Amino acid sequence: MTTLINNKIADQILAKHGTLENFRELRDKGVDIIQTEGLPVLKEEEYKFTAITKKLEQSIKNFGPARPVGLNKELLNKHLFEGFDGDLIVFDNGNFSQELSKLSGQDYSLVSLDQAQSENFGKIAKMEKDPFTALNSATFGNGVSIHVGKNKQISKPIFILFFNKANDGEVISTRVFIQVEDNSEVTFLENTVSLDDAPYFANAVTEIKVAQNAHVHYSRLQDESRKAIVVNNFETDIHRDATFTSSLVSLSGDMVRNNLSLNLLDSGCEGNMYGLYLLNGKTHVDNHTNVDHTKPHSESNELYKGILADHSRGVFNGKIFVRQDAQKTNAFQQNNNILLSEDATVNTKPQLEIWADDVKCSHGCTTGQLDEEALFYLQARGLGKEQARALLLYAFAGEVLEKISNEQFRNFVTEKVEERLGGSY
Amino acid sequence: MLTIKNLHASIEGNEILRGINLEIKPGEIHAIMGPNGSGKSTLASVLAGREEYEVTDGEVIFQGKDLLEMAPEERAREGVFLAFQYPVEIPGVSTTNFLRTAVNQVREHRGLEALDAVKFLSVMKEKMKLVEIDQKLMSRSLNEGFSGGEKKRNEIFQMAMLEPKLSILDETDSGLDIDALKIVSNGVNKLKTSETATIVVTHYQRLLDYIVPDFVHVLYKGQIVKSGSKELALELEEKGYDWIKEEVESASV
Numbered sequence: 001m002t003t004l005i006n007n008k009i010a011d012q013i014l015a016k017h018g019t020l021e022n023f024r025e026l027r028d029k030g031v032d033i034i035q036t037e038g039l040p041v042l043k044e045e046e047y048k049f050t051a052i053t054k055k056l057e058q059s060i061k062n063f064g065p066a067r068p069v070g071l072n073k074e075l076l077n078k079h080l081f082e083g084f085d086g087d088l089i090v091f092d093n094g095n096f097s098q099e100l101s102k103l104s105g106q107d108y109s110l111v112s113l114d115q116a117q118s119e120n121f122g123k124i125a126k127m128e129k130d131p132f133t134a135l136n137s138a139t140f141g142n143g144v145s146i147h148v149g150k151n152k153q154i155s156k157p158i159f160i161l162f163f164n165k166a167n168d169g170e171v172i173s174t175r176v177f178i179q180v181e182d183n184s185e186v187t188f189l190e191n192t193v194s195l196d197d198a199p200y201f202a203n204a205v206t207e208i209k210v211a212q213n214a215h216v217h218y219s220r221l222q223d224e225s226r227k228a229i230v231v232n233n234f235e236t237d238i239h240r241d242a243t244f245t246s247s248l249v250s251l252s253g254d255m256v257r258n259n260l261s262l263n264l265l266d267s268g269c270e271g272n273m274y275g276l277y278l279l280n281g282k283t284h285v286d287n288h289t290n291v292d293h294t295k296p297h298s299e300s301n302e303l304y305k306g307i308l309a310d311h312s313r314g315v316f317n318g319k320i321f322v323r324q325d326a327q328k329t330n331a332f333q334q335n336n337n338i339l340l341s342e343d344a345t346v347n348t349k350p351q352l353e354i355w356a357d358d359v360k361c362s363h364g365c366t367t368g369q370l371d372e373e374a375l376f377y378l379q380a381r382g383l384g385k386e387q388a389r390a391l392l393l394y395a396f397a398g399e400v401l402e403k404i405s406n407e408q409f410r411n412f413v414t415e416k417v418e419e420r421l422g423g424s425y
Numbered sequence: 426m427l428t429i430k431n432l433h434a435s436i437e438g439n440e441i442l443r444g445i446n447l448e449i450k451p452g453e454i455h456a457i458m459g460p461n462g463s464g465k466s467t468l469a470s471v472l473a474g475r476e477e478y479e480v481t482d483g484e485v486i487f488q489g490k491d492l493l494e495m496a497p498e499e500r501a502r503e504g505v506f507l508a509f510q511y512p513v514e515i516p517g518v519s520t521t522n523f524l525r526t527a528v529n530q531v532r533e534h535r536g537l538e539a540l541d542a543v544k545f546l547s548v549m550k551e552k553m554k555l556v557e558i559d560q561k562l563m564s565r566s567l568n569e570g571f572s573g574g575e576k577k578r579n580e581i582f583q584m585a586m587l588e589p590k591l592s593i594l595d596e597t598d599s600g601l602d603i604d605a606l607k608i609v610s611n612g613v614n615k616l617k618t619s620e621t622a623t624i625v626v627t628h629y630q631r632l633l634d635y636i637v638p639d640f641v642h643v644l645y646k647g648q649i650v651k652s653g654s655k656e657l658a659l660e661l662e663e664k665g666y667d668w669i670k671e672e673v674e675s676a677s678v
């Protein structure tokens with residue numbers, strides 16, 4: 001019965017997207033995987049708490065591709081953040097918009113995916129790992145390819161801004177492919193704007209190669225509409241002595257699933273994963289992270305924090321894989337949650353698989369209420385209860401916010417967080 | 426200033442305070458002593474408004490107002506200050522961070538204008554000298570990794586900033602070495618005026634050499650079983666509490 005539903009939805013999506021002519025090999029493989037596996041059902045361990053397929057069936061009416069909405073500069077400027085100074089890459093319903101993107105002439109190349117020639121494309125994010133990656137491979141439209149050559153310091157951030165809206169179709173398939181070559185440094189920022197409240201299904205894939213001794217920061221804000229169904233698969237290959245840092249702040253959405261995979265392919269790699277989910281209403285956010293240590297002397301740090309109010313739900317699943325070769329690995333993981341309501345829930349699960357014997361690995365997770373003692377202490381000093389609560393929650397969230405390296409973007413996200421903490425809780 | 430009448434309070438169904446009576450006038454210093462677990466901190470917490478404790482009987486009038494009706498922050502703004510026996514550690518919140526809001530809330534309540542950042546800083550510097558507290562502590566996470574002495578000094582520093590009418594010092598002296606004790610007592614004494622009153626909860630008469638009480642009360646099993654002058658503290662130091670316990674037990678037979 002359930003498999004029927006799966007394939008029904010997968011079939012509808014594929015049928016409505018037709019056969020796309022470019023990237024034939026990749027697309028055929030995607031179709032193949034989807035047709036044999038279907039979309040995940042609850043019985044599957046990986047999607048145990050996140051019934052995304054069922055959600056799609058309930059909320060999405062038209063499984064065709066959302067057509068470009070025709071953005072304009074005015075709208076765009078409204079969604080830049082204060083102090084923004086960098087390059088802007090705009091997506092209109094999953095399609096890269098060359099006209100609206102604005103580059104400041106920094107030394108790297110940006111082309112639509114069609115024009116990119118790279119053997120890495122489609123290989124970093126593995127379709128076998130997640131059917132939504134396969135689905136995206138079959139359906140993505142006009143994506144973007146960014147290439148930063150060797151020894152480049154890209155000093156201004158590259159800001160990718162996605163505009164989403166159901167429009168003659170409710171499926172938005174975004175594809176981003178980034179390669180940062182040896183010794184280069186770059187910061188990416190990301191935000192997604194829902195143009196209205198109608199449900200849509202955004203299914204994004206981002207692949208990043210971080211070559212030897214390169215350093216990449218990637219900060220994302222998820223603040224989509226209350227009806228948005230979002231899946232994103234974000235995977236990076238990190239080479240020798242390279243560093244990759246991800247910060248992800250989730251504030252809204254209907255059901256959101258984030259898969260984040262860091263492949264530490266060599267020695268001296270550093271992979272950092274920071275996340276904050278600040279949820280209310282009925283928002284459901286599921287963060288699945290995966291760090292794969294393959295060689296000796298690499299390090300990973302992970303800190304995810306959740307504040308959950310109302311009927312919201314958080315899922316955290318942190319996989320740390322340390323292969324037999326990966327001696328002297330340092331891997332740290334923390335997940336802390338504060339539940340502000342009896343109806344809010346969190347499912348948290350560390351998953352450690354360690355095959356090397358000489359490693360330093362630690363993990364911890366906590367789920368609790370707001371610290372009443374601290375609350376009383378602040379009240380006893382004259383702070384109002386609401387004020388004291390907001391201050392404590394903000395301090396809790398601050399540990400993640402401070403990891404956002406770009407100051408202007410950090411301020412922008414911080415303001416959203418403060419608004420939420422001072423307001424709807 | 427403060428009148429406590431027949432105060433009963435319990436937690437999780439256990440009655441801890443069993444009829445406290447106490448009258449405190451402006452300018453006075455009252456010491457409360459008593460064996461471990463007798464209810465000293467409970468009394469302090471109830472006065473500061475801790476919600477876990479249920480007041481089952483009695484009343485507390487502070488400057489003509491019903492204190493028990495007020496939320497903890499209102500009490501603080503009205504001028505009640507509790508220096509915690511165990512100051513809470515709050516990761517991510519520094520003293521500077523919350524204290525300006527606190528001070529301005531209190532000032533607003535008293536009809537004073539808010540301190541701007543510059544003025545606040547200069548007041549802070551002045552009060553920091555009073556308890557010889559290190560500037561560096563002010564910007565660190567509150568009480569996290571502070572030594573015992575630093576925590577207690579930070580409590581008195583906050584008291585200095587908030588300028589309360591009634592200060593309740595719950596074992597502010599416990600664990601302090603003599604130098605720190607002198608600094609803390611000196612701070613308390615300098616802040617004292619004829620308009621303010623202080624309750625010092627302590628186990629050690631040593632403190633009372635520096636903060637000299639007008640009255641000493643012994644709290645035992647949730648009641649004030651004996652009151653006297655500061656000589657009572659010396660007597661307790663010398664003889665312990667057994668004689669008082671005996672007095673109480675024999676009286677209740």
Ligand SMILES: Nc1ncnc2c1ncn2[C@@H]1O[C@H](COP(=O)(O)OP(=O)(O)OP(=O)(O)O)[C@@H](O)[C@H]1O
Nearest residue numbers: 436437441459460461462463464465466467468510
């Ligand atoms: N949260 C609580 N839950 C249950 N019992 C409590 C709680 N807090 C205090 N008590 C009990 O109330 C009694 C009085 O405690 P309180 O802390 O007021 O004593 P105290 O006189 O301050 O002792 P000390 O000198 O050790 O600080 C004790 O028996 C204690 O176990």
Ligand SMILES: [Mg+2]
Nearest residue numbers: 465466467510
């Ligand atoms: Mg006590």
